[in-house]
Amino acid sequence: MDFEFTEEQLMIRQAARDYAERELIQDVLERDAKAEFPTRHIKNLADLGFMGMIVDPKYDGGGMDTISYVLAIEEISKIDSSVSVILSVNNSLVCYGIEKFGIEEQKEKYLKPLARGEKIGAFLLSEPEAGSDASKQRTIAEDKGDYYLINGTKNWISNANSASIYIVIAHTHPEKGHKGINAFIVEKNSPGISLGPHEDKMGMRSSDTHSVMFTDVKVPKENRIGEDGFGFKFAMKALEAGRIGIAAQAVGIASGALDRAIQYAKERKAFGTEIANHQAIAFKISDMAVKVENARNLCLKAAWLKDQGKPFATASSMAKQYAADIAMEVTTEAVQIHGGYGYVKEYHVERLMREAKLTQIYEGTSEIQKIVISRSLLSD
Amino acid sequence: MKVLICISNVPDTTTKIRFNADNTAFDTAGIQWIINPWDELALTRALELKETTGDTIEKITVVAVGLKDAEPTLRKALAIGADDAVRIDAEPKDAFFVAEQLAQVAKDYDIILCGIEASDYNGSAVGGMLSEFLNIPSVSSVSKLNIENGDVKVNREIDGGSETLSTEVPFVAIVQKGIALEPRIPSMRGIMMARKKPLNVLPAVETEALTEFVSYELPPAKSACKIVDTENVKELVDLLHNEAKVI
Known part of the structure; x- marks a missing residue:
């Protein structure tokens, strides 16, 4: 067992974090309000190589492992899941599908521009x-x-x-x-x-x-x-991989909400002290943190299995179902901790809560994940 | 021309600062290390110049004085775009020690860039000392660096304006904010290429540190803000005089 990330994985996480904290945060509220596609950001992220980061460099991809991918998706999702879903669909459904099951001519013609981020899938x-x-x-x-x-x-x-x-x-x-x-x-x-x-x-x-x-x-x-x-079979295989991306997204949403809840609980005062000093709030933070950590570990385990070339279908379903469900719980609690401020857009947590809901629905609902997981355990 | 960027490996600017039990050393446990922000801007400017001045700049090297744990910082500089890296294998003891170590590498370069200070100890001393060791000119507080037809021009912020200087090479530019707008984020391609770029380790030269760190303490916590009603000027003056003791 080794829980350490490599130097390169940390560098990629930091690169994604830097982009999210410097750039995505600037207009995320406005784009959410106007339902406006993040054209500029997708171009920038393509230039940085995120649109095809797990594709083999021989097809113009970044050649990074799935762990790095999970870390990058988490960081971007802490700030803006609209952007991370564009990345996730492109990387782990479309590029992965063509790279894994396509023929050479298809890779040459379609995978390369997708991996470079010149085209979106x-x-x-x-x-x-x-x-x-x-x-x-x-x-x-x-x-x-x-x-x-x-x-x-x-x-x-x-x-x-x-x-x-x-x-x-x-x-x-x-x-x-x-x-x-x-x-x-x-x-x-x-x-x-x-x-x-x-x-x-x-x-x-x-x-x-x-x-x-x-x-x-x-x-x-x-x-x-x-x-x-x-x-x-192709669709099911692509979705197995895609679910790791959505699980990472849900981890990011939950962990972004947790970060904001912690910060707010340390600043906001009630009854003469910061609300973090009230056990009702402190225990909420503790529960949220345990859930986020669990979800992250499930997600990294699924990514690790995929990187090792081992079967990862059950693991990716577990990660996706758990991460999506706790993202809903954690974001709801983050809104609760923020009180009235949590219910207005400026504080971001209501948006994270709206985003969390989708992770329970798309790329296989939580209920479908339970079918996948239970069948893998119960079938002969 | 060959460009050298001297890099300090510093704690992330959001780090919670702690010291050891008897307050004689900085506690580095759990610290995330980054490129000193001013050095990162210097690297960014060097890359911009390399991209926009044709073949003028043949190589950009980054150098740091540090133990093995400084290597991730150097490799990040390689991922951002430096051509090669040098680590001088020693614990950076003080500015004099560091400057003397850097001099052994810097002597082979034309433009040597140092951040105006490092965000950990804020000593602002290495750049000037380095130019003295090398017996070459230095310009401090450089906020712009350009190469026009092979001539190096720098801008400095001065009281009430700025001045433009031309300088011969080799020289040391001690740079401040403004030298580049914002640091670059390494791309996947850059990170991949950094695997293959050279990171050479040199032994430290024999030298003594001139200063010794005796003890550390944290600044006093910020006290709460007091709000005085606009009608109540007398109370404000009273507080400033008797409590804050500033007037």
Whole structure:
């Protein structure tokens, strides 16, 4: 066992922290209020190499390990989860998916610009009637010989507007159930793709979420990822990795709320002393800290397993479910500690609480994580 | 031209300062070390010059006097963009000791940059001493550094304005805030490249420190703020005279 981070991991954590504390904090409230995409920040973070930080340098990535990635996502999420979800989708769903399962030509053409951050990726799995039950895809990719013809609608797509490269999950052989599903790399500017209105979300408002409609969209055959029928497995594998990013995000949200609660409790006075000196508040801080530490450790364990090339599906589900649930609890307590100040936007904790809620829902709800975890324990 | 940036390895500026039991030494347990902020700005300016002046600057080196625990700080400087690093293997005892150590490396450079002070001991002495050891000019309080057609120009803040000086090389520039806007954040590429850049360790030269640290104490805690009503000038004067004893 070794709980020490390497010098490089610490340097990456510090780089992410510096960017968040110097830059993201400046306009995070304004972007949240206006639901404005962080274009400038994504450009800067791409220049720093964060958009493809876990991709092999041979495909223009940063070549960093998953531990470093988790540390960077946590730091950014302490300040701004809208930015970290853009990074997380790009890195651990889209780039990871193409790097792990794509062929060389796909990597050359799509992974490289994604890893450089010149292009942003989106992952199109959810549908109006297929969320948690992802095998019930209604989007159809009809095999037309040298191309596929895609028709259908995808919902709740993060980066839908800002992305130019989509990974689309669709049914080619509905009669085969989940074994008839395929994954495709689709360029957003393909004829026949249109976007629904910008979703007016509760939190993570500066990340762009839309539905995406496909009407007779032609996709070249060489853009299918893996063998015919590999799509469902592909999606599940990508989500296993993606969940580590969302777990790290939830840790960041919780830990950001804890930091602010500690600072406030040491400054605010009531009944003649700082409220931190009242046991009711001190114990809240203690409970919050234990939860954050637990969640962080689960998240790092999942990242470590992935870096070691060991199975990490159960660990990433555990990390995601626990971190998301405690992020909700910890942010709620942080608002409580702040009292009335916690309920106004200036003090950030109400925003962190709104952001925390999404981590329990997207990339697999907490309930879906419990299915994954329990099945791994109960199956023969 | 070759540029050298002398780096102090200092505690992070948010560090909670503690001393050992008998207050004779700074307690370094759990400290996060960083590049002295003024030195980091000097490095940033050197990188800007290297990028904007063609081939004028052939190499940027960072140097620190310190034990092995100073290496992460030097490697961060490499990740930010320095070409190579030197660590002089000794505990930095005082300004004279450090300046004499740095001189053995600095003698081979054209532009030597030192921060105006280090954020730990704030001695403001190393830069001047270093130029004396090398018998070369130094300019202090430098807030701008430019190279125009191979000529080095520096700006200093002076009372009521600023002055521009040209200087021969080699020289020591003792820089203050303004030399660069803000320090750079290392990129993933920079961090990756830092793995391969040289970090050479030199033995310390024999020398004595001229000062000895006898004891440390923390400044008194800030007392609470008293608010006096605007109508009550007499009470204000009274407090300033009898309690604060400033008038």
